[in-house]
Amino acid sequence: MLYRLIAFSTCFSLAWLTLSSQLSSQAGEILGSFPQLRLAETGESREDDEENGQRTPPCDPGGCPRPLMNRNIPHLITPRNSFVAGDRLLIRWYQPDGIDRYTVTLRRRRDGAMWTETVSGDSFVYEGDFLEPETWVVVTVDAHNGEQEGSSQFSVLSQEEQNQLHQQRSEQISPDLTPLEALFIEVELYEQFQAIANSIDRLYQAIATSPEHPDLYCRLASLYETHYPELEPLNLADNLQEQAAQRGATCDSR
Incomplete structure (x- = not known):
């Protein structure tokens, strides 16, 4: 009787270990698929998480206070996983050293239609059919330097949402406001x-016409810090805050 009990316990233990191993393996496979699922659902770009490796300049003697980021990639700055309203789209990207020509491509998710343009500099304004309401578009920027493209996506607000936005803007922006006050209300509504x-x-349009106002730089820096912390290694907010300081203002930083 004792032998049978020992044999039963041994068999039960082996069976339980086998089942536990199988469950652990299956759980690992399921959990392993979560990052890819999240990436697909949120539209985040794999290039956001790329590290620069050997091509990044080494850290200074004080260490690396921020994660490394591949500065040879034209990272999308805007639009970046956001909505867009209206018939004008500012496309802006990080400009790797020594590169001035880029190929910008828009691909409409609904039917795969594409628009492509070769441009100079670090920005381009698009005005076209891809800005129709409720259109979902993927944006890529190719620096033709052997590195991966910068990429992101945006979705155009529905016509109803855009009408609501315009109505709120007309209600909140009164003639007695200064141009700067009206601008900040508009930025807040967007x-x-x-x-x-x-x-x-x-904000970039306002800086181009009124570069003397430090609050413009602070507000733009705040947008980058709040909505795009993954771009922190590119020093976008820091550079804007420095420009505000040169004009006599200190920006509130998060």
Whole structure:
């Protein structure tokens, strides 16, 4: 009887170990698929997480306070996983050293239609059919330097949402406001509708025409810090805050 009990216990233990191993393996496979699923659902680009490896300049003697980022990739700055409103789209990217010519491509997710243009500099304004309401578009920028493309995506707000935005803007922006006050209300409204690309575009337009206002640089830096912390290694917010400081203002940093 004792032998049978020992044999039964041994068999039960072996069976349990086998089952546990199988369950662990299956759980590992399921969990392993979660990052890819999240990447597909949120539209995040794999290039956001790329490290620079050997081609990144080494850290200074004080160490690396920030994660490395491949500065040979034209990382998309805007639009970047956000909504877009209206018939104007500012496409802006990080400009790797020594490169001035880029191929910008828009691909409409609905039917695969593509628009391509070769441009100079670090930005381009697109105005075309891909900005129709409820259009989902993938943006890529190719530096033709052997590195991967910078990529991201955006979705155009529905016509109803855009009408709501315009109505709120007309209600909140009164004639007695200064141009700067009206601008900041508009930027805030775009941000509330998650049209971050429009907020960034309006601020860059204002800086181009009124570069003497430090608050413009601070507000733009705040947008980058709040919505695109993954771009922190590119020093976008820091550079804007420095420009504000040169004009006599200190930006509130998160």
